[in-house]
Each structure stands twice: as structure tokens, then as C-alpha cells.
Amino acid sequence: MAIKPRQQAILDLISTHELDTQEELVSMLVDCGYNVTQATVSRDIKQLGLVKVAGKSKKYRYIQVSYKENGLKNKYDNIFRESVLSIQNAENMIVIKTVSGAANSACAYIDHMMIPELLGSIAGDDTIFCVADCSENASKIVELLKENY
Numbered sequence: 309m310a311i312k313p314r315q316q317a318i319l320d321l322i323s324t325h326e327l328d329t330q331e332e333l334v335s336m337l338v339d340c341g342y343n344v345t346q347a348t349v350s351r352d353i354k355q356l357g358l359v360k361v362a363g364k365s366k367k368y369r370y371i372q373v374s375y376k377e378n379g380l381k382n383k384y385d386n387i388f389r390e391s392v393l394s395i396q397n398a399e400n401m402i403v404i405k406t407v408s409g410a411a412n413s414a415c416a417y418i419d420h421m422m423i424p425e426l427l428g429s430i431a432g433d434d435t436i437f438c439v440a441d442c443s444e445n446a447s448k449i450v451e452l453l454k455e456n457y
Contacts, residue, residue, distance in 0.1 A: 314342050315352050319372060326369040328360065333370070359416040360409070368409060385456060388417045392457040397446040404436040404453070411436050423449055 311319075317340055318333065327333050330349050337344045353370070360368040391410035396403050406414050415431035418438065425445035429438040440446035 322370045328368040402438040
């Protein structure tokens, strides 16, 4: 994936500032001359593989991670395992409850699993909502995710 100039600006901003909300990131990008919306930044965050981790001065901050780097996969397996409280599905929808503040990191882990039957996911503070392509595959995805926590 080729990084767009706006995405490079995001990487530069998160490396020099502790940004913990998409709104802060949008504001800083606008200050840098980029005409962006929260939806655009949300897509960029997903494409860049950004997750929130504990910050020094703020509660959380965005960082970029590569799950393929040595040792990181096991760390992210552990983050998922320790942050997920429950995984349930209804029809083709999957709801995952996490400890407060951990849904974004757990959702990034799920996204990096690249499950073909998973159409999409969205994370809040302590809840992840996923949609599978059908009810049968939702059940299979739930079992796969439960193997990892």
C-alpha cells in the first residue's frame, strides 16, 4: 500500500504529539492544510494500522504497529486475550465486549487477522461490532476469535 501525503502527515503528527482522539487528529491535519473529515481520518487510521496505547501525559495515544515484526504478534495476541471479556453473535453480527479503552486495540488485532468472511468492524471504547457475510460464518468467526482469548 502506498502511503498518501495525508497519511504520512498523520504518522508525523502521532510521532511528535500524543493524540488520543480522531477529532484532535482532524484538527491538527486541518491546521496543516489538509481538508479532512472524521470519516477520512477513521479510514486512514485503519489503513495505517494505528492503535491506541497508554500515553505519558494523556490517557491514550495513537501509534502505528506492524504485527509482522519479531515478537509483536505474541504481544498483540496477549493484548487481545487480556482485554476481551465476551464474544457473541446474533445472525451475521458479532459483538465483542472488552475492558474500558481496549476495544480499538482489540479491533485492530481482528482487522489484521484478515478474515475473508468478515465484512467490517468498528470499535468504540469497550465494544466492537463486526458484520460477517452470513450467519454461518459469523458463528465460525466467533469460534476463531474465542480460540484467541
